[in-house]
Amino acid sequence: MIQNKTLYVGQLNTPNVDEIVEEFRGVFERQFYTNHGPLVDRFENEIQKSLGVKHCIAVCNGTIGLMVAARTMLNGGEVIVPAFTFPATVHALEYAGCTPVFCDVDPETHNLSIETVEPCLTVRTVAILGVHLWGNPCPIEALEDFAGAHSIRVMYDAAHAFGCEHNGRKIANFGTFEVFSFHATKILNCGEGGCLTTNCDETAAALRTARNFHAEHTFVDVPLRINAKMSEAQAAMGLVSLRHFETFRNANAHRYNFYRDALNNVEGLDLIPLGENGASNYQYVVVQVDANRFGMDRDTLVNALADDNVIARRYFHPPLHRSEPYSDEFSQLPATEMLCDTLMQLPSGDMVETNDMQRIVELLQKYRAG
Ligand code: T4K
16 A cells, blocks of 8 residues: 555556557557447447347447437437436437436435426426436336336436346346446446447447448438447457456455445445445445534535545536536426535545555544544
8 A cells, every 4th residue: 555645536447458458459450440340349249248238339438329329319309317417418418409307316316216207297308318326226117117108218327337237137228228438437447438228129220320420330210420439449448348347346346345334433424325226336435424423514524535635526516407507497406406515436446455445434534533
């Protein structure tokens, strides 16, 4: 352990450098860098096997994936989406020509629920975009019944949820489509990257067509096409990441369990449970700060940690309905506002060793003691 090393949220799981170099060698030997090369093809097949889903459509990042899928599958209209999410979820919808309508979330699960979605439904609603926050699945069956009853679509932002399960089935298999992020700060790391998944052949053909201008690929009628392809370099990193996924998951679980046990003894800091309805990837170590019990509010705590070289993050802050360009348009969302004021994410990932976590917990105990 380096006593003063800076500990970040987001230095998650590092793919093996030698294996990446080996995959890159093949890219340079073939002189085939993009446009559906052999590594992207292999990556899509491996993801399909790993997630038990019929179609994986690899894209250059999660935001663009969501934008392309929303533009392809919806013809504008209102989409109900939680305000408690990363801005990319909502901005991608806007780029796709949809109107986001913010709903609140459940204060316990941090995900949307029928109770929070229902008040947002109008005659213009075309879809619900659920976010499986922290990898914990949305109430999938209830949402799908509700969407069916109102003849609207349900789709999922699964950026946090690679490898997570809902009642024995992998996230990837639900809704019209699901979108994953393979950003550097995610458990499956392509540097930048993402994919769309679906079990519907027609949806897959449309999404494959829309993500590129390549003449030889599947071609069906879509409203617009764009270059959203994944490159061979991204797929090389992704393949190596995927090969070691279970090791990454186990290492994340070890860190999560360490924090859980240690924070049990720190009054006022409550770790958000993961994987209560099935496997988790244990990527997010999210803590709720109860200022009264802890003796310090979340923002003061994040600043104190930063002074001690621990870069915790306020995911997510500010809430989207209080951020430009939405600030004046939407009403109060009490659970979202409460969560944005009280949650923080602690450093996890391969750079964080047991001794580092011990140091973080000792700092937290010290601040609490005043
Ligand atoms: N939907 C949801 C629910 C999402 O959370 C996201 C992305 C998306 C959609 C969109 O997917 P992508 O288009 O990104 O594929 C980070 C990530 O950039 C973003 O991917 C992620 N969610 C979000 C939750 O976190 P920032 O703006 O907080 O990133 P940044 O650069 O401040 O990094 C966080 C920490 O990680 C820093 O303290 C430093 C550290 N870091 C970061 C990078 C990039 C490293 O140590 N090494 C690195 O290479 O958004």
